[in-house]
Amino acid sequence: MPMSNARTHFAAGIRGGLPFLLVLIPFSMLFGVLAVEAGLDLGQTMAMTALVIAGASQFTAIQLISDNAPLLVVLVTALAVNLRMAMYSASLAPHLGKAPLWQRALIAYTLVDQTYGTSIAYFQERPGLGLRDKLAFYSGAVMAVCPLWYIFTYVGAVAGAAIPEEFALDFAVPITFLALVAPQLKSLAHVSAALVSVVLALALAWIPFSLGLLIAAFFAMLTGAAVETWGPGARPREART
Amino acid sequence: MNGWTDGQIWLLIAGLGIGTYLIRLSFLGLIGDRELHPFVMRCLRYVPVAVLPGLVAPLVVWPAATDGQPDPARMLAAAAALMIGAATRSVIAAILVGMAVLYLGLWLI
Numbered sequence: 001m002p003m004s005n006a007r008t009h010f011a012a013g014i015r016g017g018l019p020f021l022l023v024l025i026p027f028s029m030l031f032g033v034l035a036v037e038a039g040l041d042l043g044q045t046m047a048m049t050a051l052v053i054a055g056a057s058q059f060t061a062i063q064l065i066s067d068n069a070p071l072l073v074v075l076v077t078a079l080a081v082n083l084r085m086a087m088y089s090a091s092l093a094p095h096l097g098k099a100p101l102w103q104r105a106l107i108a109y110t111l112v113d114q115t116y117g118t119s120i121a122y123f124q125e126r127p128g129l130g131l132r133d134k135l136a137f138y139s140g141a142v143m144a145v146c147p148l149w150y151i152f153t154y155v156g157a158v159a160g161a162a163i164p165e166e167f168a169l170d171f172a173v174p175i176t177f178l179a180l181v182a183p184q185l186k187s188l189a190h191v192s193a194a195l196v197s198v199v200l201a202l203a204l205a206w207i208p209f210s211l212g213l214l215i216a217a218f219f220a221m222l223t224g225a226a227v228e229t230w231g232p233g234a235r236p237r238e239a240r241t
Numbered sequence: 242m243n244g245w246t247d248g249q250i251w252l253l254i255a256g257l258g259i260g261t262y263l264i265r266l267s268f269l270g271l272i273g274d275r276e277l278h279p280f281v282m283r284c285l286r287y288v289p290v291a292v293l294p295g296l297v298a299p300l301v302v303w304p305a306a307t308d309g310q311p312d313p314a315r316m317l318a319a320a321a322a323l324m325i326g327a328a329t330r331s332v333i334a335a336i337l338v339g340m341a342v343l344y345l346g347l348w349l350i
Contacts, residue, residue: 019333044250051258056296061257068244071253079260084292090268091285097269108266117289124286171315171343174300175322179335181293182326193287194294201295202302216295217288224287225280 006136009129013140016118020145023176024055024114025152031058032156038066042157049153053112053146056173057081083214087221088116095123096138098131110142112149117180188231193224314346 028049035045040062052058057078064074088111096107119138123129129137185191197220204212301319303309322339326332 019336022333022336039245040250041247044247044254047251048254048257051254052261054261057257057261061253065245065250065253071245071249074253075256075260078257079264082261082264084288084296085261085264086267087285087288087292089265090281091288093268094282094285101270104269105266108262108269111265111269113293120289171300171304171306171318172340174297174315174319175336175339175343177293177297178319178322179326179332179339181290181297182323182335183330183332184290185327190287190290194290197291197293197295198298201298205299205303213292213295217291220291220295221284221287224291225283228283228286 005133009133009136010140012122013119013137014144016122016137017114017141017144020114020118020176021148023172024145025148027055027172028149028152029156029159031055031062032153032158034059034062036157038062045157046150046154050150053110053149054082054085080211080214084217085111087217091120092116095134096131099135103135107138110146112145113177114145115141121184187228189224189227192227193220196220196223314343314350317346318343
């Protein structure tokens with residue numbers, strides 16, 4: 001692969017991350033606003049956003065702090081929300097696992113829904129892509145997404161100006177996740193997995209600590225793999241990935 | 242304000258930060274350049290469509306903003322985002338149409 005390719009893929013990574021900013025910027029500002037409202041000071045708000053960088057779990061933690069839940073419950077619940085990232089880590093390991101340890105340590109730190117989502121789609125569409133180019137794309141996605149996450153949390157925390165409720169930003173999160181998933185529904189196996197995920201997640205929503213979602217995701221994953229293996233139009237393994 | 246002390250909040254931040262980092266590092270850090278079994282690979286291909294729809298479904302059906310009451314505007318917006326995303330394969334188009342339908346629905350309904 002020519003050297004210039006890495007730059008091309010880095011730029012592609014930035015472009016891959018950019019669409020998320022539309023939602024991520026108001027989302028991070030909202031976190032800043034709500035964290036301060038819940039009683040965290042500016043330092044605590046920024047420390048949480050910089051150390052955790054996982055919106056869903058940060059909002060979970062803030063919500064439970066406001067509800068005055070015990071420390072251990074907040075910790076376990078927020079971590080359960082993040083358990084899906086172990087699957088992201090496993091999913092990226094075949095692509096980026098050959099990188100040196102210090103690079104993998106940085107990859108782990110920046111592994112969020114958005115950098116994962118855009119990177120895995122890019123890698124799966126280009127089976128021949130080399131490690132260097134994959135790292136370039138991933139770095140581009142990180143550069144597009146992560147710095148603005150910190151900056152706009154700060155803006156939200158300092159401004160503190162409540163975003164009016166009629167903007168319905170609560171729903172920017174589901175819309176973003178749906179927009180990310182929809183283009184991936186490209187085979188019967190993918191659609192089956194998504195359906196199992198939705199049905200089980202709703203049926204198991206009563207299980208505490210988000211464990212219902214983890215169970216739903218596990219069976220949805222097996223469903224996808226099973227339909228790919230035995231369902232109609234199953235393709236030989238060598239042709240993919 | 243709430244009943245939390247500063248120390249407790251810092252403890253939570255540290256625990257959440259370290260725990261989340263270890264979750265992220267898990268496979269990337271341990272496995273390194275070892276090859277994964279083909280069945281594991283096949284399963285992993287479906288991780289995104291296995292996790293995200295389940296994460297979204299309760300938020301769509303029981304939105305926190307309406308205290309968990311099903312809301313037609315939010316459901317229409319979710320359906321629009323899903324359909325536009327599947328049809329155009331464009332994330333940004335799906336987000337824009339989804340939010341537009343949401344605002345239109347909240348305004349009309």
